[in-house]
């Protein structure tokens with residue numbers, strides 16, 4: 001039947017120990033629609049997607065194409081039926097090439113010339129979704145910046161060999177893509193859906209949901225709390241449906257522009273490839289933005305400065321909030337509390353021992369302040385949802401006594417309510433004299449910066465005070481060499 005949903009869930013429940021991640025969810029995905037899924041960090045979105053993709057089972061009923069598969073739905077079953085998933089924590093193998101990763105996905109690509117065929121398969125899909133992507137099939141995935149890894153993973157999910165592609169679940173697919181590439185993806189999603197495909201799109205960027213989705217499902221604390229056609233939501237009704245505690249983002253500059261201090265800068269740094277005299281300058285109490293398309297040398301600049309601060313020994317000290325939490329962020333085998341307190345151990349030392357009660361108290365304090373959703377801070381860090389892991393990384397940096405905080409696209413996967421709170425904390429900490437260097441792929445976040453440096457091709461190509469900042473200026477210098 002044409003109207004039968006591809007997949008339908010009835011009264012689905014899932015618990016992890018004491019945490020009830022899903023408390024009776026009904027959901028269906030139909031052919032030819034993009035279903036938007038939103039909700040706070042820890043609402044249960046990824047758990048629900050893992051269930052659709054057959055990664056783990058749950059109580060309740062699951063039907064695919066109208067056939068009840070409860071209790072026997074698994075990854076192989078989902079794949080055979082054309083259900084694919086692009087997970088938040090990327091799953092491509094870092095030590096294999098782009099083509100080899102495509103082959104891993106399609107076991108049927110074997111025999112003579114498989115590498116060439118796998119390479120063509122993934123290259124054609126990258127060309128289709130992300131024209132001008134600059135990725136070669138022979139590139140080793142681990143050498144690619146995170147944005148390109150994310151593009152490979154997305155393209156791979158849409159490649160077709162003998163197995164069909166009917167429903168693709170995208171869990172925060174644009175989190176490390178810049179606005180230009182994110183737009184390419186959303187345009188492709190619309191084409192895919194118009195051609196009869198189906199997409200579930202999870203995103204904390206509500207503009208994306210409203211522009212790409214046909215229908216929106218809002219989750220809160222493991223339940224679906226609203227479900228309507230996207231056209232019936234506005235940004236503010238969507239925020240309200242999510243039960244977000246924070247007010248909606250204001251338009252225009254978040255703060256009035258301040259004149260730059262005449263005092264000696266706290267730090268100066270020049271990108272290695274910079275040939276003109278330009279350099280990044282940061283004073284005490286400033287929030288400095290690093291902008292431009294993804295992967296234009298911004299992360300390298302932060303790493304360089306961080307290395308220099310660490311190498312300097314005494315005096316200035318830096319804390320780093322990693323955007324690529326899988327690779328540089330969380331200590332996966334440690335508890336939430338240990339992950340938060342690792343950079344504050346000096347303060348938590350009692351003689352030769354670490355004060356366990358102090359460690360716990362510090363972590364508990366941050367759990368309250370930043371809303372990390374866990375029943376116990378001694379639980380493993382990987383028991384947290386993606387956005388809550390990212391909050392723990394913020395707590396680690398803000399809770400340290402570092403004078404300079406370097407942030408590498410740090411809001412990846414953080415929900416809208418928490419973002420507002422963190423913006424406020426950054427401002428308050430800057431007022432106390434801390435300096436923030438903040439690389440962001442979200443144009444809106446630059447409004448929180450006193451000064452923005454736009455990067456292109458490893459160089460600073462524009463330097464904009466808050467009063468001069470406009471989206472056009474950032475875009476213009478991102479694409480054309482304005483130096």
Ligand SMILES: Nc1ncnc2c1ncn2[C@@H]1O[C@H](COP(=O)(O)OP(=O)(O)OP(=O)(O)O)[C@@H](O)[C@H]1O
Pocket residue numbers: 016017019020021039040041042043044045046047048088373374382383384385386387388413415
């Ligand atoms: N493997 C696990 N072990 C223990 N708890 C888990 C596990 N996976 C998820 N949870 C818990 O289940 C709840 C739902 O998590 P889920 O990842 O589905 O949230 P989410 O809506 O995707 O959040 P985010 O927006 O941060 O990605 C959270 O409270 C989380 O801590």
